[in-house]
Amino acid sequence: MLEPRNRDARTVLGKTGIEVCRMGFGGIPIQRLSFPEAEKLIAAALDAGIDFFDTSRIYTDSEAKLGRALAGRRDRAVIASKSYSRDAARARADLESSLGELKTDHVDIYQLHNVSTEADLERVLGSGGALEALDRAREQGLVRFIGITGHKPWILEKALQAYDFATIQVPVNIVEQSSLDKLIPYARARDIGIIAMKPVAGGALKNVKLNLRFILASGVDVAIPGMDAIEQVHENLSVLNAPLLLSIQERQILDNEKESLGDHFCRRCEYCMPCPEGLNIPLLHLMEGYYFRYNLKDWALERLADMAKTFSDCTACGVCVSRCPYELDMPGLFQSAAARIAADRKTRQA
Template sequence: MEYVTLGKTGLKISRMGFGGIPIQRIDAQGTKKLMTVMAEKGINYIDSARGYTVSESFIGEGLEGIRDKFILATKSMSRTKEAMAKDIDISLENFRTDYIDLYQVHNPSVEQLDQVIGADGALEALLEAKEAGKIGHIGLTAHSLEVFEKALEMDWVETIMFPYNIVERQGEALIHRCREKNIGFIDMKPLAGGAIEDGRLALRFICANPDVTVVIPGMYDVSEIEKNIEAVEDTTPLTGEELEGMEAVRKQLGTNFCRRCNYCQPCTVGINISGCFLFQGYLDRYGLEDWARDRYATIPVKAGACVECGECETRCPYNLPIREMLKKCAAAFGE
């Protein structure tokens, strides 16, 4: 396993980490087995989130006795100082540890980012927790290019997590800037939320980019760990056949896959279009139906509110049939 430095944090981590979303599909005993195998294989970076239901607590139970072998990261959607301080303490309790290596502001909008850094915002709690030794470093996750770009200019941001894969390449220029500014780049959604079926091809594409610090595929079975390690450890140049395969994936998903670039916004009736498609991906491909439905329920304006004006489709750079996709989303969630 190759080890790299996670930007200005100075943390030495494995080039492939562990994404903690899918373990919601298994139990604590199964998670313990995964943690043990990862320790044996040299995977030392684990990512979870307060919002991933049982993920933190399952991981915490699985790390008992081997906590020192891992760099532990999690994240919270809290935007205020009080709420973030509470979440940090809950994460510490869930993980059964007295410190978390990296704590991240989870997917804020531009407006929410202003709240995070403002008076009594979440950043105050993060800085106080860092001073107290509860957390080691502070990062940010995003799906929006605008948020990504703003985060690059904030000196407290030590890492940035953003989607990057064969079909979602909209962040490449900003990912390169991460490297230039010594900000660790954490690649999420390497298989595009499960839409890319060839995991080896997906990981080979990502690891061929030296601007990516660490890739964190979600895994819930030992066989996935072994297959993904094999792909990441293959550092030979991409072959012509692989490049052709990647182009075929782009063409296949190009007509029905949302890259969450949000050029389609604003919707005339206020639908968060990419958000709807994000939660449908969890529903269809991750097998996390209850979690996906709970998250979808928080969206103020649902996919079913679409009036089929078509304005979004005129702005989509990928020519997606957004109106039809919203109909399918509404049918899947029942509203």
């Protein structure tokens, strides 16, 4: 079990009164694991002291893997899941599916997933909207608390003004600090639990421990790095035994990383998927990053050669662009990636 040497290792999630380890478990990467691998990983996380598990109806089999791994130990875990549905009937159907997959009679925190426009917000809060279904489910004991997630702080602020959500979930890391000035202090003042998603920006940030310390020192309650290996569980948890405040030199390392990334990059959230043409969009972005940012050129080229569809197969249909919360322009970015890689190869061969 985690030794709470640092008294900040655990926290109470705002008005929910639920106490959790500040290092949570993000449920996206377990989609890549087999069921036995995921079960082993989740069991190891639970044994090591992680007790907050975040998943979603749209993370394919993530809920099912969590449900199987937590069977018999449900009472030791706090489960947060989400519905992307905007109307009450579909949100209710999602919740029932979540309960089935998670093999539980209640979800601790059920969240409205990625509410990212004013129209979205009006839809979920309005008559016949998803919130109605979640309110009813809470009265029935199927959901203990209702939360909301999103990538735009001003939309979440409006949401908190309109409804008494118990938690918010928002991206926080060295390159995504837009919630730190207003949203997070506002939520703290109202005793709302704050969950930091994308703590390493979907794997784009390499200084994992420094980033986790930066996030946990920034006023959030829990960070939920995605994990797909047992070593990551221990590495992430070790952060709780270090001082959270960064030294000037450590902060400089993160600032340099931020500068090298810019803010126009893929966070691997997979909201853009599936691509009708079969492109693995986040993987293509990752390969471009490996090629240019990390200079693993031959390695990236080998992976690209193994992929059935690559940059040039994008037909610019625009489906993914409308789904991406960061408004990335895949057709333009992929065209530019293909051209830059081709030019670089030519230069290397010359």
